[in-house]
Amino acid sequence: MAEDIRENVKRILERAALAGERAGHAVSVVAASKMNDTDNVRAAFDAGIRCFGENRVQELEAKLAQGAYDGAAVHFIGHLQRNKVKNVVGRVDLIESADSPELLRLIGRRAVELHIVQRVLLEVNIGGEAAKSGVAPELLPQLVEEAARTPGIAVLGLMTVPPNTGDREETRRFFTKMRNLFVDMSGKKYDNVTMSILSMGMSADFEDAIDCGANMVRIGSAIFGPRRYV
Numbered sequence: 001m002a003e004d005i006r007e008n009v010k011r012i013l014e015r016a017a018l019a020g021e022r023a024g025h026a027v028s029v030v031a032a033s034k035m036n037d038t039d040n041v042r043a044a045f046d047a048g049i050r051c052f053g054e055n056r057v058q059e060l061e062a063k064l065a066q067g068a069y070d071g072a073a074v075h076f077i078g079h080l081q082r083n084k085v086k087n088v089v090g091r092v093d094l095i096e097s098a099d100s101p102e103l104l105r106l107i108g109r110r111a112v113e114l115h116i117v118q119r120v121l122l123e124v125n126i127g128g129e130a131a132k133s134g135v136a137p138e139l140l141p142q143l144v145e146e147a148a149r150t151p152g153i154a155v156l157g158l159m160t161v162p163p164n165t166g167d168r169e170e171t172r173r174f175f176t177k178m179r180n181l182f183v184d185m186s187g188k189k190y191d192n193v194t195m196s197i198l199s200m201g202m203s204a205d206f207e208d209a210i211d212c213g214a215n216m217v218r219i220g221s222a223i224f225g226p227r228r229y230v
């Protein structure tokens with residue numbers, strides 16, 4: 001298992017770096033370590049991963065307590081429930097999934113209590129899917145303005161999980177739409193808002209995402225193997 005993870009990490013880091021070279025920008029790889037234990041996280045760390053992403057608060061807390069991410073950064077990448085905000089703010093380097101004014105306010109309020117600034121990305125529901133988190137693209141400008149007025153947070157960019165259509169060209173169109181939004185938002189100047197990170201692309205499509213402008217990719221199964229849901 002650890003041996004597989006090492007090989008996978010090596011290959012993924014190489015592929016991401018190559019895709020970044022072709023696209024003309026550096027790329028950060030976030031290892032999406034949900035449902036993987038501390039041993040697997042450490043194996044990925046030993047192989048060169050320096051950033052992990054978790055999408056469940058309980059799992060994040062358990063692995064933090066075990067020192068799973070020591071020496072690496074950790075991002076929260078899942079849907080963040082309001083009542084879990086206090087468990088996450090100040091404990092992760094980046095919350096990639098802020099998607100509403102209310103959530104921004106709660107994150108900001110907790111950060112102010114802790115005397116820190118919490119870094120966040122704004123998650124966009126680029127496919128307009130009813131069941132998915134993220135702000136609707138047409139509401140993004142408003143959310144950015146809201147974020148700029150919220151003490152305790154710094155917006156570093158955008159994140160998305162596009163619809164899983166299985167159609168490569170369609171996925172690329174969603175990535176391109178995101179890149180265009182990112183560029184539009186970069187043109188506006190707000191306090192506490194910079195557009196430096198565009199987080200999109202997973203195991204099946206990260207090279208396309210990088211080609212379309214992603215400079216952060218979140219990769220799970222291609223590093224850790226298929227997840228076994230219990």
Ligand SMILES: *Cc1c(COP(=O)(O)O)cnc(C)c1O
Nearest residue numbers: 032055077202203218219220221
């Ligand atoms: C699990 C997860 C990923 C990684 O998915 P893979 O297809 O396994 O690479 C990326 N982003 C988010 C938000 C996730 O929850």
